[in-house]
Amino acid sequence: xxxxxxxxxxxxxxxxxxxxxxxxxxxxxxxxxxxxxxxxxxxxxxxxxxxxxxxxxxxxxxxxxxxxxxxxxxxxxxxxxxxxxxxxxxxxxxxxxxxxxxxxxxxxxxxxxxxxxxxxxxxxxxxxxxxxxxxxxxxxxxxxxxxxxxxxxxxxxxxxxxxxxxxxxxxxxxxxxxxxxxxxxxxxxxxxxxxxxxxxxxxxxxxxxxxxxxxxxxxxxxxxxxxxxxxxxxxxxxxxxxxxxxxxxxxxxxxxxxxxxxxxxxxxxxxxxxxxxxxxxxxxxxxxxxxxxxxxxxxxxxxxxxxxxxxxxxxxxxxxxxxxxxxxxxxxxxxxxxxxxxxxxxxxxxxxxxxxxxxxxxxxxxxxxxxxxxxxxxxxxxxxxxxxxxxxxxxxxxxxxxxxxxxxxxxxxxxxxxxxxxxxxxxx
Amino acid sequence: xxxxxxxxxxxxxxxxxxxxxxxxxxxxxxxxxxxxxxxxxxxxxxxxxxxxxxxxxxxxxxxxxxxxxxxxxxxxxxxxxxxxxxxxxxxxxxxxxxxxxxxxxxxxxxxxxxxxxxxxxxxxxxxxxxxxxxxxxxxxxxxxxxxxxxxxxxxxxxxxxxxxxxxxxxxxxxxxxxxxxxxxxxxxxxxxxxxxxxxxxxxxxxxxxxxxxxxxxxxxxxxxxxxxxxxxxxxxxxxxxxxxxxxxxxxxxxxxxxxxxxxxxxxxxxxxxxxxxxxxxxxxxxxxxxxxxxxxxxxxxxxxxxxxxxxxxxxxxxxxxxxxxxxxxxxxxxxxxxxxxxxxxxxxxxxxxxxxxxxxxxxxxxxxxxxxxxxxxxxxxxxxxxxxxxxxxxxxxxxxxxxxxxxxxxxxxxxxxxxxxxxxxxxxxxxxxxxxxxxxxxxxxxxxxxxxxxxxxxxxxxxxxxxxxxxxxxxxxxxxxxxxxxxxx
Numbered sequence: 001x002x003x004x005x006x007x008x009x010x011x012x013x014x015x016x017x018x019x020x021x022x023x024x025x026x027x028x029x030x031x032x033x034x035x036x037x038x039x040x041x042x043x044x045x046x047x048x049x050x051x052x053x054x055x056x057x058x059x060x061x062x063x064x065x066x067x068x069x070x071x072x073x074x075x076x077x078x079x080x081x082x083x084x085x086x087x088x089x090x091x092x093x094x095x096x097x098x099x100x101x102x103x104x105x106x107x108x109x110x111x112x113x114x115x116x117x118x119x120x121x122x123x124x125x126x127x128x129x130x131x132x133x134x135x136x137x138x139x140x141x142x143x144x145x146x147x148x149x150x151x152x153x154x155x156x157x158x159x160x161x162x163x164x165x166x167x168x169x170x171x172x173x174x175x176x177x178x179x180x181x182x183x184x185x186x187x188x189x190x191x192x193x194x195x196x197x198x199x200x201x202x203x204x205x206x207x208x209x210x211x212x213x214x215x216x217x218x219x220x221x222x223x224x225x226x227x228x229x230x231x232x233x234x235x236x237x238x239x240x241x242x243x244x245x246x247x248x249x250x251x252x253x254x255x256x257x258x259x260x261x262x263x264x265x266x267x268x269x270x271x272x273x274x275x276x277x278x279x280x281x282x283x284x285x286x287x288x289x290x291x292x293x294x295x296x297x298x299x300x301x302x303x304x305x306x307x308x309x310x311x312x313x314x315x316x317x318x319x320x321x322x323x324x325x326x327x328x329x330x331x332x333x334x335x336x337x338x339x340x341x342x343x344x345x346x347x348x349x350x351x352x353x354x355x356x357x358x359x360x361x362x363x364x365x366x367x368x369x370x371x372x373x374x375x376x377x378x379x380x381x382x383x384x385x386x387x388x389x390x391x392x393x394x395x396x397x398x399x400x401x402x403x404x405x406x407x408x409x410x411x412x413x414x415x416x417x418x419x420x421x422x423x424x425x426x427x428x
Numbered sequence: 429x430x431x432x433x434x435x436x437x438x439x440x441x442x443x444x445x446x447x448x449x450x451x452x453x454x455x456x457x458x459x460x461x462x463x464x465x466x467x468x469x470x471x472x473x474x475x476x477x478x479x480x481x482x483x484x485x486x487x488x489x490x491x492x493x494x495x496x497x498x499x500x501x502x503x504x505x506x507x508x509x510x511x512x513x514x515x516x517x518x519x520x521x522x523x524x525x526x527x528x529x530x531x532x533x534x535x536x537x538x539x540x541x542x543x544x545x546x547x548x549x550x551x552x553x554x555x556x557x558x559x560x561x562x563x564x565x566x567x568x569x570x571x572x573x574x575x576x577x578x579x580x581x582x583x584x585x586x587x588x589x590x591x592x593x594x595x596x597x598x599x600x601x602x603x604x605x606x607x608x609x610x611x612x613x614x615x616x617x618x619x620x621x622x623x624x625x626x627x628x629x630x631x632x633x634x635x636x637x638x639x640x641x642x643x644x645x646x647x648x649x650x651x652x653x654x655x656x657x658x659x660x661x662x663x664x665x666x667x668x669x670x671x672x673x674x675x676x677x678x679x680x681x682x683x684x685x686x687x688x689x690x691x692x693x694x695x696x697x698x699x700x701x702x703x704x705x706x707x708x709x710x711x712x713x714x715x716x717x718x719x720x721x722x723x724x725x726x727x728x729x730x731x732x733x734x735x736x737x738x739x740x741x742x743x744x745x746x747x748x749x750x751x752x753x754x755x756x757x758x759x760x761x762x763x764x765x766x767x768x769x770x771x772x773x774x775x776x777x778x779x780x781x782x783x784x785x786x787x788x789x790x791x792x793x794x795x796x797x798x799x800x801x802x803x804x805x806x807x808x809x810x811x812x813x814x815x816x817x818x819x820x821x822x823x824x825x826x827x828x829x830x831x832x833x834x835x836x837x838x839x840x841x842x843x844x845x846x847x848x849x850x851x852x853x854x855x856x857x858x859x860x861x862x863x864x865x866x867x868x869x870x871x872x873x874x875x876x877x878x879x880x881x882x883x884x885x886x887x888x889x890x891x892x893x894x895x896x897x898x899x900x901x902x903x904x905x906x907x908x909x910x911x912x913x914x915x916x917x
Contacts, residue, residue, distance in 0.1 A: 010670040013606045013609045013613075014606055022598060163668070165667060168662065168670050169590075182596075183596065203664070
């Protein structure tokens with residue numbers, strides 16, 4: 001998982017590194033393991049890549065050293081995408097950041113191919129040739145050695161990418177609109193699936209690749225994206241509220257309190273509560289900084305994350321029948337831990353509701369899903385899961401209800417992790 | 429009847445055509461700096477003619493008018509007004525449509541315009557500070573982290589304005605640096621050629637909202653307003669990119685725009701009328717010619733003056749001039765005789781869209797945009813329902829070349845802005861550069877998504893200014909400073 005950001009200042013007076021720094025903080029939820037920024041000024045490239053959070057790894061001095069009015073950067077969970085991919089083909093050097101995954105190849109290949117194309121054709125045509133050749137679910141932003149910026153979104157539109165501007169001065173491209181909000185830029189629109197958006201000194205060039213179908217990642221709405229982002233024209237917060245509403249209509253239970261697992265599931269719980277009249281409570285308090293536990297790379301890190309993040313508030317749960325809402329279940333280990341903590345602090349009943357369908361299959365588009373034999377939703381029925389995690393009841397959001405909650409046609413979504421069926425891959 | 433038109437842009441091309449439509453069949457003459465083939469053609473067809481010269485030179489213009497013994501002179505652009513061309517023409521006893529230098533000051537000096545608004549307590553005024561030295565401006569910028577518009581104190585061809593929202597404290601340092609450097613640039617670049625004004629820099633509070641232009645005729649007593657027009661200042665689509673003189677504009681259908689109410693229209697007219705009254709009172713001179721408010725619907729005031737124009741906007745003029753149904757020569761005569769109150773100013777019930785076409789390089793590097801041979805298939809454009817106005821072009825040794833700014837404009841009209849925009853789009857491919865250099869334009873101007881965005885912005889702003897009005901704090905800036913108490917700025 002990654003978040004990418006590109007900023008192009010039309011007036012050379014600007015220095016964009018601090019805008020990139022704060023913009024990436026607005027994308028940090030998409031990957032907390034690696035952070036990187038690259039800037040460009042008059043043919044010179046300045047780069048810093050580091051393990052860890054943007055906020056921790058970039059100091060005043062490193063921001064000052066990243067000079068220039070053109071720049072891009074990323075946050076990522078993966079070492080491979082957490083650093084800039086730099087390639088040189090004769091006189092063209094490209095620095096590229098990507099989010100997502102390619103089928104049967106690597107982003108380094110894509111970058112080399114793009115550099116070759118940039119050398120021989122118009123910039124938007126170069127981008128289009130790349131989109132037509134490389135299959136997968138991805139978006140990328142790169143800077144050429146002559147200071148042009150090329151951004152593109154795969155023809156399926158799996159990974160989000162949007163564009164906006166700050167007055168007459170900056171154009172901003174980002175995985176999510178939250179990055180634009182943080183730096184005060186106004187969202188113009190989503191980059192369309194198969195669109196190339198290239199900024200040159202005196203022009204913005206666009207290209208549209210041939211798109212057979214769309215396959216927007218549905219998991220963005222369930223988990224990845226920030227609730228204040230707008231993706232594919234849909235407010236993420238609205239989707240999360242609708243999910244809570246739908247959950248409240250399914251498998252009704254008698255309960256005293258609704259609790260959302262922080263932080264993603266809180267809008268689910270609030271909508272659930274408003275629909276049922278069961279009061280919502282802050283059930284947990286966090287120790288340490290905000291953490292996205294589900295995308296931590298190792299089991300032990302995820303468990304540490306959950307234990308630190310989820311200290312149950314006794315007064316909110318003791319003696320109560322609890323509806324516990326979480327966004328998704330992968331292996332079930334962290335959820336088991338959570339239910340156990342609630343019981344230990346005196347919860348009487350614990351009914352678990354999940355704001356997404358069972359995860360049954362891998363993601364070919366760059367999301368690290370564990371091997372299929374580690375997915376609890378593939379191995380066990382809801383009743384069995386309830387036993388394993390120690391809950392009184394357990395249920396998922398069905399796939400058709402997720403589609404309804406997102407509000408886009410089902411055939412324009414990628415639901416591969418829930419169904420094992422992918423938009424452009426034959427299932428063996 | 430003979431008329432002398434001063435100026436060579438698309439605005440003057442549209443004025444020439446409006447004059448040529450008159451039943452009085454005037455012979456039209458033009459004094460141009462660069463030769464605009466559209467104006468040249470109108471002049472020739474009307475039995476008039478044209479001359480290359482300096483439109484800002486009062487003597488040249490007045491001499492040419494005398495030589496031709498024209499019935500009146502029509503001045504298109506602002507610079508001739510600032511140079512006193514209208515004063516000289518009238519001194520020779522020839523009628524002139526165009527503001528005298530003294531009253532054109534409402535456009536020439538942005539500081540003068542603001543002072544006037546405060547002195548006469550005209551609604552839609554913004555807080556401002558003007559500076560005569562760069563040091564004072566920089567000292568001010570360094571002290572206050574504010575969202576600002578930094579402008580050359582004088583109208584400088586629409587160039588040199590920078591608007592910076594400084595809302596995030598964590599980005600304030602970068603912004604302060606850019607504000608300071610830009611202020612220096614305003615003095616060193618944009619103001620360096622102007623010696624006719626003492627103020628150098630104007631800092632204004634930044635406001636947000638949809639912009640629109642209200643153009644009016646004035647004879648010194650009566651102000652007659654035209655339909656609202658909205659220009660699009662960003663160079664590139666999706667409202668991105670550097671500020672330009674305008675990449676295209678939309679109008680109609682009817683007096684107002686889809687996102688401005690009739691009440692807001694009336695208030696805007698009232699503001700422009702009060703501006704005219706104020707400047708007449710201040711100078712003791714009549715305002716005769718065209719006056720326009722370049723306005724914005726803001727959360728502070730509702731209708732707010734951003735700048736004043738002492739002429740038609742460009743491209744905004746091209747939206748309304750083709751729609752005027754009333755005889756243009758009659759309007760001009762009424763202005764000269766101070767009988768504008770007797771004119772019933774009428775417009776055809778159509779929406780209109782103007783799309784500007786510029787060579788790559790515009791607006792930042794006009795040197796790169798200049799000198800490319802250009803051609804347009806005007807018949808094909810007409811067949812598709814559009815019309816071409818030539819703008820920044822010149823005829824050199826029989827070859828038409830670009831002048832560095834927007835080279836031409838496509839005008840289209842229909843029952844809705846969206847339809848007019850589509851017609852214009854179909855015409856765009858018929859304009860070409862002949863040397864392989866690229867042209868660009870904005871296909872989003874007048875498109876449904878763009879209109880929707882403006883409607884949403886207007887709704888947002890309207891909610892706030894109406895709340896302010898209900899609270900009785902419209903246009904006021906009230907603050908509370910610890911230790912000092914409640915203050916009003």
